Amino acid sequence: MHIDEEELNKALDKPADYGPDLDLSSYLIEPEEAARLDESILKRAYDVGIDLSRKDSAGNFLQVDHSVMVKAIQKRFENDVEVMTIDEAMGKYDWVKGLMWNLISPYKDKYTAFVAKNRRGGYFIRVLEGRRVYIPVQACLLLYSPHIMQALHNLIIAEDGTEAHIITGCTHHTKSVKGLHLGMTEIYVKRNAKLSFTMVHKWGPGMDVRPRTGILVEEGGTMFYNYVLLGEVGSIQTYPAVTLLGDNSRISMNNVVYLSGSSNADLGGGVAIKGSGSRAELLTNSVVTDRAKLVSRGSIVSEAPGTKGHISCKGLMLSDSAEISAVPLLTSKNADSELTHEAAIGKIAEEQLFYLRSRGFRLDEAESLLVRGFLDISSMKLPKHVERSINTIIEQTMKGF
Amino acid sequence: MLKIERLYVTVGERLVLSDVNLEIDEGEVHVLFGPNGSGKSSLVMTILGHPSYKVISGRIIFKGIDITEMPTEERIKLGIAATLQHPPKLQGIMLKDLLNRISDGRLRDDGLLRLIDKLRINEDLLNRHVNVGFSGGEIKKCELVQVFALNPDLLLFDEPDSGVDIENLELIGRAMSELLAGKSALIITHHGHILRYIKPVRAHIMFNGQIACNGDPEEMLNQISKNGYGWCEKCISMRRS
Numbered sequence: 228m229h230i231d232e233e234e235l236n237k238a239l240d241k242p243a244d245y246g247p248d249l250d251l252s253s254y255l256i257e258p259e260e261a262a263r264l265d266e267s268i269l270k271r272a273y274d275v276g277i278d279l280s281r282k283d284s285a286g287n288f289l290q291v292d293h294s295v296m297v298k299a300i301q302k303r304f305e306n307d308v309e310v311m312t313i314d315e316a317m318g319k320y321d322w323v324k325g326l327m328w329n330l331i332s333p334y335k336d337k338y339t340a341f342v343a344k345n346r347r348g349g350y351f352i353r354v355l356e357g358r359r360v361y362i363p364v365q366a367c368l369l370l371y372s373p374h375i376m377q378a379l380h381n382l383i384i385a386e387d388g389t390e391a392h393i394i395t396g397c398t399h400h401t402k403s404v405k406g407l408h409l410g411m412t413e414i415y416v417k418r419n420a421k422l423s424f425t426m427v428h429k430w431g432p433g434m435d436v437r438p439r440t441g442i443l444v445e446e447g448g449t450m451f452y453n454y455v456l457l458g459e460v461g462s463i464q465t466y467p468a469v470t471l472l473g474d475n476s477r478i479s480m481n482n483v484v485y486l487s488g489s490s491n492a493d494l495g496g497g498v499a500i501k502g503s504g505s506r507a508e509l510l511t512n513s514v515v516t517d518r519a520k521l522v523s524r525g526s527i528v529s530e531a532p533g534t535k536g537h538i539s540c541k542g543l544m545l546s547d548s549a550e551i552s553a554v555p556l557l558t559s560k561n562a563d564s565e566l567t568h569e570a571a572i573g574k575i576a577e578e579q580l581f582y583l584r585s586r587g588f589r590l591d592e593a594e595s596l597l598v599r600g601f602l603d604i605s606s607m608k609l610p611k612h613v614e615r616s617i618n619t620i621i622e623q624t625m626k627g628f
Numbered sequence: 629m630l631k632i633e634r635l636y637v638t639v640g641e642r643l644v645l646s647d648v649n650l651e652i653d654e655g656e657v658h659v660l661f662g663p664n665g666s667g668k669s670s671l672v673m674t675i676l677g678h679p680s681y682k683v684i685s686g687r688i689i690f691k692g693i694d695i696t697e698m699p700t701e702e703r704i705k706l707g708i709a710a711t712l713q714h715p716p717k718l719q720g721i722m723l724k725d726l727l728n729r730i731s732d733g734r735l736r737d738d739g740l741l742r743l744i745d746k747l748r749i750n751e752d753l754l755n756r757h758v759n760v761g762f763s764g765g766e767i768k769k770c771e772l773v774q775v776f777a778l779n780p781d782l783l784l785f786d787e788p789d790s791g792v793d794i795e796n797l798e799l800i801g802r803a804m805s806e807l808l809a810g811k812s813a814l815i816i817t818h819h820g821h822i823l824r825y826i827k828p829v830r831a832h833i834m835f836n837g838q839i840a841c842n843g844d845p846e847e848m849l850n851q852i853s854k855n856g857y858g859w860c861e862k863c864i865s866m867r868r869s
Contacts, residue, residue, distance in 0.1 A: 577679070578716045584700040585676050585710060586730050586774055596729075600720030600757070 230333055230343060238333070238340035245522070246464025246493040249435055251341055251376070254407045258372030262291040268369065268400065274623075275396025275427045276616045277367040283612075285391075286310040286352070288366040291400075292375050293347035307358040308391065309351070310366075313380050316351035323351070326382060330413040330441025330468070338409050338437040342378045349379035349411070354389040354420070363392035363613060370399035370406040370434070381412040385420035385448075392423045394613055398430065405433035405461075412440045418473065419447040425609060426453070427617060429624070430460040432488055438465045446473030446502065452480045453607040455617060457624040459488030459519075466524060469498040471505040474531075481607050482511040485624060486519035486549075495524025495554070500564070503531040509538045510606070511553075514598055516545035525568070526556040532563035542572035543601050599625065629654045629782055629812040630675075635686035637674050644670040644681070645837045650814075652782070657813045657826065659845050662834035663857040668816045671834070672710050672786045677703055690782065710784035711771035713816075718758035723749075723770060726758055731777035743776050746803050764791030768800055776807055783813040789822040801825025820849045833860055840864045 242248040262268065268291060272279055279287055279297055285304040289297035295312050309316075316323045333343035350366050370377055385391060399406055408430075416422045430436060444450050452467065469478050480496050498507040509525040527536035540553035555568040575597050583593035602621055604614060630652040637645035645667050652658050662668045674681045675688060677700040688696045695703050718726070731740055744754070747769045759767055768788055775783060788804060789797055805826050815822060823845065831845035833852075841848070841860065851859065 576716065579718060581676075581678055581700065582712070582716050582718070585704060585712070586726070587701055587704040587778055588729075589701050590699075596721060597718070600718055603720030603757075605720075 230328065234334050235340050235343055238335070239337050239344070241336050241340070243336040243338065243437065243464060245466065245524070246437070247462050247491060249407065249437070249462070251337060251407075254376035255372070255374045256345065256376055258292045258375050260372045260402070262294065262371040262400070264291075264296045268371070271369055271398055271400050272367040272396060274620065275367065275398045275429050276394060276613065276620055277365045277396040278616070279365070279367070281365070283362050284365045285360045285362050286364040288350045289369070290348050290350070290367075290379070291369045291371045292377060295348060304360060307355055307360050308364060309353040309355070310364060311351050313346075313349040313351050313382060316382065323382065326384070326413065326415065327380060330443055330470075331411055331439050335439065339411065339439055342380060342409050342411050345378050346380050347378050349381045351382050352393060353384040354386055354391040354422075356386040357388045359390040360392070361390070363394045363610060366393065366395040368395070368397045368408070368410060370403045370408060373403050374405050375403060376407040377409060379410045381410060383412065383414045383422070383424070385416045385422040387418045387420060389420045389422070392425070392610060392613070394425050396427045398428070399434050404431065406435070408434065408436045408438070410438045412438065414440070414442045414450070416442070416444040416448040416450045418445045421449045423451040423608070424453065425607065425613065426455070427620065428454070428456045428460075428463070429458055429620070430463070432459050433461050435461045436463040436465070440465065440467035442467060442469040442478070444469070444471050444473060444476040444478060447475050448473060449477045450479070451608065452478065452496075453604070453609070454482045455604065455621070456482070456484045456486070456492065456494070457621060458485065460486070460490045460492065462491040464493040467496040469496060469507070471498060471500045471502050471507060473505070474502040475504040476502050477506045478508070480509045482513070483602050483604055484511065484513035484521065485602055485621070486513065486515045486521055487517050488519060489517070490519040492520070493522040493524070495522075495526070497526040498528070498536065500527065500529040500534045500536060501531055504533040505531060506534065507536045511540045512601055512603070513541070513551060514543045514545060514601055515549040515551055518546070518548045520550045522552045522554060524554045526558070527566055528558040528560070529564040529566055530560045532561050534561065534564045536564070536566040538568035540570040541601070543598065544572065544574050545598070595625065629656070629691065631689040633687045633689070635674065635688065636684045637670060638682050638684055639670070639680050643837060645674060648686070648837070648839055650832065650839060652812050652814060654812055655810055656830065657808055657815065657828040659820070659823065659828040659831045660814055660816045660834055661820065661831060661848060661852055662818070664818065666834045667837040668834050669713055669786055670837070672784050672816065675708065675784060676700055676710055704778060704780075707781035708784070709775040709778040709780035711768070711775050711786060711788055713786040713790065715759055715767065715771060717760045719760060721758050722755055723758050724754040727773065727777055730774055740773070740777055743773055743803060743807075747773060747799055749773060765793060765796035765800075768792055768796070772800060772803060772807070781811060783808065783811055785813065785815045787816055787818060789817055789819065797821060798825070820852065823849060835860065835864055
């Protein structure tokens, strides 16, 4: 897509629609300290579900600040999937440029404009036509140097008739106490492709996060978009925009959130259903504690016949100083479209607590079991080992609870 | 084993139990009949120590210990367990995991496995979230197996036969009767169907929050089946006048 420099410069000052406004000049573009790939980095990747030592992943990608440190494809998947840096991909294929800034507008806000002007890295993952890659491709994006600002652009393409899992983990190294993660991700799910994309985020109180995601699903395509956010974060705001362009296409967006400390999160997603017979579901289960604030948004706009859309926002409040807002929005432009939503926010139900106590559990054990149950990820339909590792991360995050 | 003395209980402003007296000795199985809303479930909730059920007077003694004010989980540790009539759904908690925790990791325990098998609780049900989308029969079986995992000395069954089809009734009845060997129990039943499989030594009828009548289980069930609870009501009011 052609980018108008003047318009881009104007957008550099434009705050985002949602979430607290950030001053980009308070972060550093160049790292003060160059990272080296060592145990501590592998450990942090592991903390967000990315085990780079695994032999049974189809491919691996690790970017620390701006440097790509791991980029590998297992030999037996070389004809199935491509994993490279976005710059390599742009050099290799002349069509790559045309797919960038196609699903996300560079003029949307200061964060998109900044990345459009200052892109530093990002991954390119492409599943080749008709290939089924049953074991996941893993990608980890890590902030290392203090006050660093990561400005990535990722591109994922699931070609016609493919099937694949991508697991990404984003976090910061203990060295960086303050930082900003800007990640643009454009995802193309082509005809009859089935893509499962799972992202695990774990940040710290000084970290700000502004991902921008655009997803396009073609005819017969299915996208599972799973997002797990755990622990404390300075501020995070994200709102993936999905277009179900093709007939009989489908998106299932599944957010599981446990927010603590003084986190400020504005999460959600919007789906435009344009293809007939297409279906969208946006599900969020969130737990907030301490002074954490969460806005959970969901929007479905249906323009085609025979379509269905459902939004579910469920929130569990563990503290009187925490706050949850659920903002579901349904818009129908076609009479033959069935759109529904449910939202429920409250504390742990007394009847459930009593039930578990009547089975011998102490009050605190009952509470933690119920909270843990609320953060259930079985509906994400992940490969078993991925489900296990994410469950372990959830349990570790909740240890203090 | 269990001794309830002059028990008065309120829920909010409402008096749900008044002057309830009941004694169950070691190894005895009793049955409690009564129309809907008479206070049968309230008695179970009170014995378990549900926070909404406030004992305003009277005592509950279990194994010689006054448990009237004891937290629920401590009563369970002492050896009480109950199947509930309307247990809540536990989203995100698999039956298998819950059983494992209740039995302290003894899910592989022979007895528990045998019961799971006997009740025809299959792998699919074990992998489902507790009570979520369960049928009437599945709920009862799930309650039964949890209670078994606790290995209690006193069992309370709140309507184990309501909303259960004939086939499951037989499974549940046979499992219960095996479970009850040598234990004390109170079985609450509106219709008494479960008594095809279990023979209690004593029966009680609850009316308006009171135990109005005590007697032989078979005789009482015959009267209730023949004449309904309306007959009991007349009998009680006659006795009172």
